[in-house]
Amino acid sequence: MTSTAQPFGFSIAKVAPSNRVHALLALRERGLFPIEPLPNRMVHVDLFKWSLPDLNILSGTFAGIRHNNAAQLAEGELLLGLNLRGETTLVHCGRELTARRGDAFIANASPGSLNVFRPLTTQFIGLRIPQTVLAPLIRDMAEGVRLIPGDSPTVKLLIAYARALVCGNALALPETQRLFAAHLHDLVALAVGPRRDGAAGAELRSLPAVRLRAIKSDIVARLTDER
Numbered sequence: 001m002t003s004t005a006q007p008f009g010f011s012i013a014k015v016a017p018s019n020r021v022h023a024l025l026a027l028r029e030r031g032l033f034p035i036e037p038l039p040n041r042m043v044h045v046d047l048f049k050w051s052l053p054d055l056n057i058l059s060g061t062f063a064g065i066r067h068n069n070a071a072q073l074a075e076g077e078l079l080l081g082l083n084l085r086g087e088t089t090l091v092h093c094g095r096e097l098t099a100r101r102g103d104a105f106i107a108n109a110s111p112g113s114l115n116v117f118r119p120l121t122t123q124f125i126g127l128r129i130p131q132t133v134l135a136p137l138i139r140d141m142a143e144g145v146r147l148i149p150g151d152s153p154t155v156k157l158l159i160a161y162a163r164a165l166v167c168g169n170a171l172a173l174p175e176t177q178r179l180f181a182a183h184l185h186d187l188v189a190l191a192v193g194p195r196r197d198g199a200a201g202a203e204l205r206s207l208p209a210v211r212l213r214a215i216k217s218d219i220v221a222r223l224t225d226e227r
Contacts, residue, residue, distance in 0.1 A: 006172065007048040008032065024065070033058075035065045041119055050171045054133045055181040058126040059166040067116040069109055077128045079107040080188045082159050083150075086122030091115045092145040102150025104158070106192050108143050125162045127184060137189035154191040161187060 010033075015023045020043060027033045037043045047060030069079070081088065083099040090097045090105060092114045099105045107114055108131070118124075148155050165171055165180055 007050045009048045010045065011047075012043060012045045033067075034069070035062075035067050038064050038066055038117070038119055041065075044121065048166065050166075052171065052177040052181040054130055055184060056128040057162070057166065057171070058128075059124070059162075061121060061123050062118045063121040065118055067118070069107070069114040069116075076131055078131050078134055078188075079109075080127040080129070080158075080192070081105045081107070081116075082125040082127075082155075082162060084123040084125065084159065084163070086118070086120055088122055088124065089117040089119075090145055091117070095145070097145060097147055099147055100150070102155070102159070104148040104150070104152075104155045104191060105145060106148065107145045109145060110143060114145060125159070125166060127162070127188060129185060129188060133185060134189060134192075137185065137194055139193045148191055152191065154187065158184075158187045158191050 010027065012020050012023065021037055024035055024037055024043070024045065028035060032049070033047065035045070041064030043064035045060065045062055045065065047058060047062070049059075050057040081099065081104060083101060083103050083105070085101055087101075088099040088105070090099065090107070092107070092109055097105065150156070161183065170176060170180060
């Protein structure tokens, strides 16, 4: 029988209103998700987290929260954020950026230096990857935060592929997790800016399979919408 790996899930809707702030702070204290509620905002958190080989995936819908790259989550990692819906405001070293629907952002920030604000409803997928894995693939690993516009073909493909994975059962099968992680490593490298000698390799390794899965997912979604 095939074994499965289940994600960690949390929904604030299942928590009594009087206990919701405490529940969010408990997530932070346990090192699961470093968030805190924003004052005078309606708080919503509905998330799933998967741990794959050399890759952590967070998918969810958020509102009324601030997210900080706490030391235990940021050391030696690069964050690629995919803003599926709504707006995400990032503040790093006094510089403010806003990721809108379809945009992506890349963050290589020292622990505690990045704050992410989501006052209104935002749907988001975050990929955390060790820098040691991406260093051979990416041209520039300098510290900082930058936006990648949503009109980038690679970002569109990355979003389609990531959504297909988190919306289905693919990530629950340990025997395929390493393959999916490798595909996402390559797509992140292509979106961020690959080394000249690594771009062709990343495209040959992952793009055919990624495109096929994204097309299949789109067909299924369209058929579902027509019913």
